[in-house]
Amino acid sequence: MLTLDNRIPSKFINPIQNALLALSSDCLFVYVSGSFIEGFANETSDIDLFAIHEKEAPIRNALFTNSTGAQAEVECEGDAIVDTEHLTQRRLKEIVDKLRLLDIANDDGAFRNLTNGELQFLHRLVIGVPLAGEEVFNLYRLQIDVRRISCVIASRALLNWHEDYNDALGAIESRQSGTAMLQSRAALADAVDAYLACKGSTNNKPKWRYEKVAAYSPELSISILEKDIDCSIETSEILAKAAERMSFSQHLSQLAYDMLEDLKEQLADA
Structure with missing residues (x-):
């Protein structure tokens, strides 16, 4: 039985479990993020999962590729909707490094080097709760200075x-x-x-x-x-x-x- 953070309603257990079972063997870690984790969710809110893969491969049921390069798919059970974004480790490292290398203290225009999508991805990694591969998740999470x-x-x-x-x-x-x-x-x-x-x-x-x-x-x-x-x-x-x-x-x-x-x-x- 999947054990979830107590901020996530039980109706999401099955669709999250199904999403995890469908992941390929090269998945390094998975984490849950979004409005439920932040405490802002309402009755229509969905769950956001993020799966980081060792290599790039097409996701069979992907609906689209978003601005950060993640392939997105959806798992539904009744009104419980789980959105899963699949991103490669290479792209994850690229986004984390972009933030780390910004010369924020001396370059007033440095803030332009990250897109809104990349900022949102970093935010969701910062607040994320790992469901699998916690050790690797923490290695990347600790590289991010929220300041x-x-x-x-x-x-x-x-x-x-x-x-x-x-x-x-x-x-x-x-x-x-x-x-x-x-x-x-x-x-x-x-x-x-x-x-x-x-x-x-x-x-x-x-x-x-x-x-x-x-x-x-x-x-x-x-x-x-x-x-x-x-x-x-x-x-x-x-x-x-x-x-x-x-x-x-x-x-x-x-x-x-x-x-x-x-x-x-x-x-x-x-």
Whole structure:
């Protein structure tokens, strides 16, 4: 009988077991990751398995190949859905090495060298729970410095914040209320992402942004909701709310900038 992490509902045992039995003999290790492991899952969430193979071979039931080069297949039993991504050890090592070799402390553009897909893969490896091949899994997991992932995500988010903030500012000055509302919300989301990354979050997906904030600070999550909600369609009130939203995003982004510099100093001294 397969023993699973207690965060995973029992309905997934059979499809996970079937997915494991279907793996080829060259599979080095398998781990489970995703929203159930992070504690954000809901009733429609599926399970994400990752299988790392010694060599490249076509997966018979693969539905597609994603941006990281992984072949993906699905195992279903009722409403229990298990997605399995198959990746070669060579590609895994390539992604881990890309992160390790980034000159984050001295190169302000280093964060551009990793794709969003590669960042998400690294995140899922960091939080993953091994089901088979635990020793090899841990060898790769220990090579990842999560501070590097945080720096990359925060740097990207702050760059986006600067662009969205300026766009929102221009919309407010031009009294373009709809654009001001949307761009100020985008700026707030960017600032939240940067702040969370500097606090240790390695998940770069916006899907669970609010859940991540609520888990870190319930008070902050309430403040963000208050700033994000518009209660009027009057132009003057929308513009005033956008300005309030931008001020709050500026506060968060400054905190993130300061924490990012501290992280870079830590990496430079490591």
